[in-house]
Amino acid sequence: MKILVVDDEPLARNELQYLIHKIDDTHITHEADSVEETLTALLSETYDLLFLDINLINESGLDLARKINKMKTPPMIVFATAHDTYAVKAFELNALDYVLKPFELNRIQTALEKAQARMQSEELPHKQGNPISTISVQLDDKIYVINTHDIIALFVEEGKLNIVTVNNHYVINEPLSAFEKKMPQDKFMRIHRSSIINKNHIKSAEQWFNNTYQVKLTKDVKLQVSRSYIKQFKHEIGLN
Structure with missing residues:
Protein backbone atom coordinates (compact mmCIF):
# COMPACT_ATOMS: atom_id res chain seq x y z
CA MET A 1 0.00 0.00 0.00
CA GLY A 129 -13.45 -7.15 -15.70
CA ASN A 130 -11.22 -7.01 -18.77
CA PRO A 131 -7.80 -5.35 -18.51
CA ILE A 132 -7.30 -2.08 -20.38
CA SER A 133 -5.12 -2.67 -23.45
CA THR A 134 -4.98 0.88 -24.81
CA ILE A 135 -4.84 4.45 -23.52
CA SER A 136 -5.61 7.70 -25.30
CA VAL A 137 -3.64 10.95 -25.17
CA GLN A 138 -4.49 14.27 -26.76
CA LEU A 139 -1.89 16.50 -28.36
CA ASP A 140 -3.17 19.73 -29.90
CA ASP A 141 -6.13 18.68 -32.05
CA LYS A 142 -5.17 15.01 -32.36
CA ILE A 143 -6.01 12.04 -30.18
CA TYR A 144 -3.53 9.17 -30.19
CA VAL A 145 -4.51 5.66 -29.14
CA ILE A 146 -1.53 3.82 -27.63
CA ASN A 147 -1.26 0.10 -27.02
CA THR A 148 -0.05 -0.35 -23.44
CA HIS A 149 2.19 -3.20 -24.63
CA ASP A 150 4.20 -0.64 -26.61
CA ILE A 151 4.72 1.74 -23.69
CA ILE A 152 8.25 1.62 -22.33
CA ALA A 153 7.96 4.17 -19.54
CA LEU A 154 6.01 7.11 -18.20
CA PHE A 155 7.90 9.79 -16.29
CA VAL A 156 7.56 13.40 -15.19
CA GLU A 157 10.27 15.80 -16.35
CA GLU A 158 10.21 19.59 -16.02
CA GLY A 159 6.58 19.46 -14.95
CA LYS A 160 5.35 17.52 -17.99
CA LEU A 161 4.43 13.87 -18.42
CA ASN A 162 6.54 11.92 -20.91
CA ILE A 163 5.11 8.73 -22.41
CA VAL A 164 7.82 6.81 -24.27
CA THR A 165 6.73 4.01 -26.60
CA VAL A 166 8.65 1.77 -29.00
CA ASN A 167 7.77 4.13 -31.86
CA ASN A 168 7.02 7.56 -30.36
CA HIS A 169 7.60 9.95 -27.47
CA TYR A 170 4.61 11.97 -26.25
CA VAL A 171 4.88 14.97 -23.92
CA ILE A 172 1.60 16.08 -22.35
CA ASN A 173 0.24 18.26 -19.56
CA GLU A 174 -1.28 15.51 -17.42
CA PRO A 175 -0.38 14.15 -13.97
CA LEU A 176 1.29 10.76 -13.80
CA SER A 177 -1.42 9.62 -11.40
CA ALA A 178 -4.02 9.99 -14.17
CA PHE A 179 -2.45 7.05 -16.01
CA GLU A 180 -1.08 4.82 -13.27
CA LYS A 181 -4.30 2.92 -12.56
CA LYS A 182 -4.95 2.52 -16.28
CA MET A 183 -1.78 0.50 -16.72
CA PRO A 184 -2.01 -3.32 -16.47
CA GLN A 185 -0.74 -4.02 -12.97
CA ASP A 186 0.98 -7.24 -14.01
CA LYS A 187 3.18 -5.40 -16.54
CA PHE A 188 3.86 -1.97 -15.07
CA MET A 189 5.58 -0.93 -11.85
CA ARG A 190 6.45 2.34 -10.20
CA ILE A 191 10.16 2.86 -9.50
CA HIS A 192 10.08 6.49 -8.42
CA ARG A 193 7.44 9.00 -7.36
CA SER A 194 7.79 10.47 -10.85
CA SER A 195 8.19 7.38 -13.04
CA ILE A 196 6.51 4.09 -14.01
CA ILE A 197 8.08 1.45 -16.26
CA ASN A 198 6.97 -1.56 -18.28
CA LYS A 199 8.66 -4.62 -16.79
CA ASN A 200 8.71 -6.30 -20.20
CA HIS A 201 11.04 -3.57 -21.51
CA ILE A 202 13.70 -3.87 -18.79
CA LYS A 203 17.12 -4.62 -20.29
CA SER A 204 19.40 -4.28 -17.29
CA ALA A 205 19.80 -2.68 -13.88
CA GLU A 206 22.95 -1.53 -12.13
CA GLN A 207 23.73 -0.10 -8.72
CA TRP A 208 23.70 3.68 -8.66
CA PHE A 209 24.33 6.44 -6.15
CA ASN A 210 23.22 6.17 -2.50
CA ASN A 211 22.27 2.48 -2.77
CA THR A 212 19.78 3.09 -5.57
CA TYR A 213 19.61 1.47 -8.99
CA GLN A 214 19.57 2.75 -12.54
CA VAL A 215 17.40 0.67 -14.86
CA LYS A 216 18.02 0.55 -18.61
CA LEU A 217 14.99 -0.02 -20.82
CA THR A 218 14.20 -0.46 -24.50
CA LYS A 219 15.40 2.43 -26.74
CA ASP A 220 18.15 3.14 -24.19
CA VAL A 221 15.72 4.80 -21.79
CA LYS A 222 17.46 5.12 -18.40
CA LEU A 223 15.63 5.89 -15.15
CA GLN A 224 16.55 5.81 -11.49
CA VAL A 225 14.91 3.51 -8.97
CA SER A 226 14.47 5.59 -5.81
CA ARG A 227 15.29 4.16 -2.39
CA SER A 228 11.59 4.00 -1.48
CA TYR A 229 11.00 1.48 -4.29
CA ILE A 230 14.21 -0.58 -4.12
CA LYS A 231 12.65 -3.46 -2.19
CA GLN A 232 9.63 -3.66 -4.48
CA PHE A 233 11.84 -3.38 -7.59
CA LYS A 234 14.10 -6.24 -6.48
CA HIS A 235 11.07 -8.39 -5.73
CA GLU A 236 9.52 -7.69 -9.15
CA ILE A 237 12.66 -8.66 -11.06
CA GLY A 238 13.34 -11.70 -8.86
CA LEU A 239 16.30 -10.50 -6.80
CA ASN A 240 14.66 -11.42 -3.47
Whole structure:
Protein backbone atom coordinates (compact mmCIF):
# COMPACT_ATOMS: atom_id res chain seq x y z
CA MET A 1 0.00 0.00 0.00
CA LYS A 2 1.26 3.50 -0.85
CA ILE A 3 0.89 5.89 2.04
CA LEU A 4 1.49 9.62 2.35
CA VAL A 5 2.08 10.94 5.87
CA VAL A 6 1.11 14.62 6.15
CA ASP A 7 2.23 16.46 9.29
CA ASP A 8 4.19 19.65 9.93
CA GLU A 9 6.10 18.01 12.81
CA PRO A 10 9.09 15.87 11.70
CA LEU A 11 8.99 13.74 14.85
CA ALA A 12 5.33 12.90 14.28
CA ARG A 13 6.01 11.94 10.65
CA ASN A 14 8.95 9.75 11.66
CA GLU A 15 7.01 8.03 14.45
CA LEU A 16 4.06 7.27 12.23
CA GLN A 17 6.23 5.88 9.44
CA TYR A 18 8.12 3.76 11.98
CA LEU A 19 4.87 2.23 13.25
CA ILE A 20 3.55 1.63 9.73
CA HIS A 21 6.71 -0.25 8.71
CA LYS A 22 6.77 -2.15 12.00
CA ILE A 23 3.28 -3.44 11.22
CA ASP A 24 4.12 -4.28 7.60
CA ASP A 25 7.46 -3.34 6.03
CA THR A 26 6.10 -3.79 2.49
CA HIS A 27 4.17 -0.52 2.74
CA ILE A 28 5.68 2.36 0.78
CA THR A 29 5.58 5.64 2.69
CA HIS A 30 6.33 9.21 1.68
CA GLU A 31 5.84 12.38 3.66
CA ALA A 32 4.70 15.98 3.25
CA ASP A 33 4.66 18.87 5.70
CA SER A 34 2.19 21.29 4.11
CA VAL A 35 -0.91 21.57 1.94
CA GLU A 36 1.16 22.69 -1.04
CA GLU A 37 3.61 19.81 -0.75
CA THR A 38 0.75 17.33 -0.36
CA LEU A 39 -1.08 18.54 -3.46
CA THR A 40 2.18 18.43 -5.44
CA ALA A 41 2.75 14.84 -4.33
CA LEU A 42 -0.80 13.84 -5.31
CA LEU A 43 -0.27 15.25 -8.81
CA SER A 44 2.81 13.12 -9.40
CA GLU A 45 1.81 9.89 -7.67
CA THR A 46 -1.24 7.84 -6.78
CA TYR A 47 -1.53 7.11 -3.06
CA ASP A 48 -3.86 4.59 -1.49
CA LEU A 49 -3.97 6.24 1.93
CA LEU A 50 -3.17 9.53 3.65
CA PHE A 51 -2.46 9.93 7.34
CA LEU A 52 -3.40 13.59 7.68
CA ASP A 53 -2.84 15.95 10.59
CA ILE A 54 -5.59 18.54 11.10
CA ASN A 55 -3.55 21.43 12.49
CA LEU A 56 -0.81 22.20 9.98
CA ILE A 57 1.18 25.45 10.21
CA ASN A 58 -1.23 28.22 9.16
CA GLU A 59 -3.25 25.59 7.28
CA SER A 60 -6.12 23.19 7.90
CA GLY A 61 -6.06 19.48 7.23
CA LEU A 62 -9.85 19.57 7.01
CA ASP A 63 -9.69 22.09 4.16
CA LEU A 64 -7.09 19.93 2.45
CA ALA A 65 -9.36 16.88 2.79
CA ARG A 66 -12.17 18.78 1.06
CA LYS A 67 -9.86 19.48 -1.89
CA ILE A 68 -8.67 15.87 -2.01
CA ASN A 69 -12.24 14.56 -2.01
CA LYS A 70 -12.87 16.45 -5.26
CA MET A 71 -10.26 14.32 -7.04
CA LYS A 72 -11.52 11.74 -9.51
CA THR A 73 -10.01 8.89 -7.48
CA PRO A 74 -9.15 10.33 -4.06
CA PRO A 75 -7.04 8.34 -1.60
CA MET A 76 -8.50 7.15 1.68
CA ILE A 77 -7.87 9.53 4.58
CA VAL A 78 -7.08 8.74 8.20
CA PHE A 79 -6.91 11.87 10.33
CA ALA A 80 -3.99 11.69 12.76
CA THR A 81 -4.14 14.50 15.28
CA ALA A 82 -3.60 15.53 18.89
CA HIS A 83 -7.15 16.85 19.21
CA ASP A 84 -10.33 14.83 19.61
CA THR A 85 -12.67 17.76 18.94
CA TYR A 86 -12.71 17.41 15.16
CA ALA A 87 -13.88 13.81 14.89
CA VAL A 88 -17.41 14.66 13.76
CA LYS A 89 -16.16 17.01 11.04
CA ALA A 90 -13.60 14.42 9.98
CA PHE A 91 -16.15 11.67 9.46
CA GLU A 92 -18.41 14.12 7.61
CA LEU A 93 -15.53 14.27 5.13
CA ASN A 94 -15.67 10.47 4.71
CA ALA A 95 -12.61 9.82 6.85
CA LEU A 96 -11.66 6.15 7.07
CA ASP A 97 -10.50 6.52 10.67
CA TYR A 98 -9.43 9.05 13.31
CA VAL A 99 -6.35 8.34 15.44
CA LEU A 100 -4.96 10.43 18.26
CA LYS A 101 -1.44 11.40 19.20
CA PRO A 102 0.61 9.99 20.81
CA PHE A 103 0.20 7.18 18.31
CA GLU A 104 -0.42 3.64 19.55
CA LEU A 105 0.63 0.64 17.51
CA ASN A 106 -2.73 -1.13 17.77
CA ARG A 107 -4.68 1.94 16.57
CA ILE A 108 -2.42 2.39 13.56
CA GLN A 109 -2.77 -1.32 12.80
CA THR A 110 -6.57 -1.03 12.97
CA ALA A 111 -6.51 1.91 10.54
CA LEU A 112 -4.30 0.00 8.10
CA GLU A 113 -6.55 -3.06 8.31
CA LYS A 114 -9.57 -0.88 7.49
CA ALA A 115 -7.72 0.51 4.49
CA GLN A 116 -6.73 -2.96 3.26
CA ALA A 117 -10.31 -4.18 3.60
CA ARG A 118 -11.68 -1.25 1.61
CA MET A 119 -9.06 -1.68 -1.11
CA GLN A 120 -9.92 -5.36 -1.48
CA SER A 121 -13.63 -4.62 -1.78
CA GLU A 122 -12.98 -1.97 -4.42
CA GLU A 123 -10.51 -4.06 -6.42
CA LEU A 124 -12.82 -7.08 -6.80
CA PRO A 125 -14.97 -5.59 -9.60
CA HIS A 126 -11.83 -4.57 -11.52
CA LYS A 127 -10.36 -8.05 -11.25
CA GLN A 128 -13.53 -9.50 -12.71
CA GLY A 129 -13.45 -7.15 -15.70
CA ASN A 130 -11.22 -7.01 -18.77
CA PRO A 131 -7.80 -5.35 -18.51
CA ILE A 132 -7.30 -2.08 -20.38
CA SER A 133 -5.12 -2.67 -23.45
CA THR A 134 -4.98 0.88 -24.81
CA ILE A 135 -4.84 4.45 -23.52
CA SER A 136 -5.61 7.70 -25.30
CA VAL A 137 -3.64 10.95 -25.17
CA GLN A 138 -4.49 14.27 -26.76
CA LEU A 139 -1.89 16.50 -28.36
CA ASP A 140 -3.17 19.73 -29.90
CA ASP A 141 -6.13 18.68 -32.05
CA LYS A 142 -5.17 15.01 -32.36
CA ILE A 143 -6.01 12.04 -30.18
CA TYR A 144 -3.53 9.17 -30.19
CA VAL A 145 -4.51 5.66 -29.14
CA ILE A 146 -1.53 3.82 -27.63
CA ASN A 147 -1.26 0.10 -27.02
CA THR A 148 -0.05 -0.35 -23.44
CA HIS A 149 2.19 -3.20 -24.63
CA ASP A 150 4.20 -0.64 -26.61
CA ILE A 151 4.72 1.74 -23.69
CA ILE A 152 8.25 1.62 -22.33
CA ALA A 153 7.96 4.17 -19.54
CA LEU A 154 6.01 7.11 -18.20
CA PHE A 155 7.90 9.79 -16.29
CA VAL A 156 7.56 13.40 -15.19
CA GLU A 157 10.27 15.80 -16.35
CA GLU A 158 10.21 19.59 -16.02
CA GLY A 159 6.58 19.46 -14.95
CA LYS A 160 5.35 17.52 -17.99
CA LEU A 161 4.43 13.87 -18.42
CA ASN A 162 6.54 11.92 -20.91
CA ILE A 163 5.11 8.73 -22.41
CA VAL A 164 7.82 6.81 -24.27
CA THR A 165 6.73 4.01 -26.60
CA VAL A 166 8.65 1.77 -29.00
CA ASN A 167 7.77 4.13 -31.86
CA ASN A 168 7.02 7.56 -30.36
CA HIS A 169 7.60 9.95 -27.47
CA TYR A 170 4.61 11.97 -26.25
CA VAL A 171 4.88 14.97 -23.92
CA ILE A 172 1.60 16.08 -22.35
CA ASN A 173 0.24 18.26 -19.56
CA GLU A 174 -1.28 15.51 -17.42
CA PRO A 175 -0.38 14.15 -13.97
CA LEU A 176 1.29 10.76 -13.80
CA SER A 177 -1.42 9.62 -11.40
CA ALA A 178 -4.02 9.99 -14.17
CA PHE A 179 -2.45 7.05 -16.01
CA GLU A 180 -1.08 4.82 -13.27
CA LYS A 181 -4.30 2.92 -12.56
CA LYS A 182 -4.95 2.52 -16.28
CA MET A 183 -1.78 0.50 -16.72
CA PRO A 184 -2.01 -3.32 -16.47
CA GLN A 185 -0.74 -4.02 -12.97
CA ASP A 186 0.98 -7.24 -14.01
CA LYS A 187 3.18 -5.40 -16.54
CA PHE A 188 3.86 -1.97 -15.07
CA MET A 189 5.58 -0.93 -11.85
CA ARG A 190 6.45 2.34 -10.20
CA ILE A 191 10.16 2.86 -9.50
CA HIS A 192 10.08 6.49 -8.42
CA ARG A 193 7.44 9.00 -7.36
CA SER A 194 7.79 10.47 -10.85
CA SER A 195 8.19 7.38 -13.04
CA ILE A 196 6.51 4.09 -14.01
CA ILE A 197 8.08 1.45 -16.26
CA ASN A 198 6.97 -1.56 -18.28
CA LYS A 199 8.66 -4.62 -16.79
CA ASN A 200 8.71 -6.30 -20.20
CA HIS A 201 11.04 -3.57 -21.51
CA ILE A 202 13.70 -3.87 -18.79
CA LYS A 203 17.12 -4.62 -20.29
CA SER A 204 19.40 -4.28 -17.29
CA ALA A 205 19.80 -2.68 -13.88
CA GLU A 206 22.95 -1.53 -12.13
CA GLN A 207 23.73 -0.10 -8.72
CA TRP A 208 23.70 3.68 -8.66
CA PHE A 209 24.33 6.44 -6.15
CA ASN A 210 23.22 6.17 -2.50
CA ASN A 211 22.27 2.48 -2.77
CA THR A 212 19.78 3.09 -5.57
CA TYR A 213 19.61 1.47 -8.99
CA GLN A 214 19.57 2.75 -12.54
CA VAL A 215 17.40 0.67 -14.86
CA LYS A 216 18.02 0.55 -18.61
CA LEU A 217 14.99 -0.02 -20.82
CA THR A 218 14.20 -0.46 -24.50
CA LYS A 219 15.40 2.43 -26.74
CA ASP A 220 18.15 3.14 -24.19
CA VAL A 221 15.72 4.80 -21.79
CA LYS A 222 17.46 5.12 -18.40
CA LEU A 223 15.63 5.89 -15.15
CA GLN A 224 16.55 5.81 -11.49
CA VAL A 225 14.91 3.51 -8.97
CA SER A 226 14.47 5.59 -5.81
CA ARG A 227 15.29 4.16 -2.39
CA SER A 228 11.59 4.00 -1.48
CA TYR A 229 11.00 1.48 -4.29
CA ILE A 230 14.21 -0.58 -4.12
CA LYS A 231 12.65 -3.46 -2.19
CA GLN A 232 9.63 -3.66 -4.48
CA PHE A 233 11.84 -3.38 -7.59
CA LYS A 234 14.10 -6.24 -6.48
CA HIS A 235 11.07 -8.39 -5.73
CA GLU A 236 9.52 -7.69 -9.15
CA ILE A 237 12.66 -8.66 -11.06
CA GLY A 238 13.34 -11.70 -8.86
CA LEU A 239 16.30 -10.50 -6.80
CA ASN A 240 14.66 -11.42 -3.47
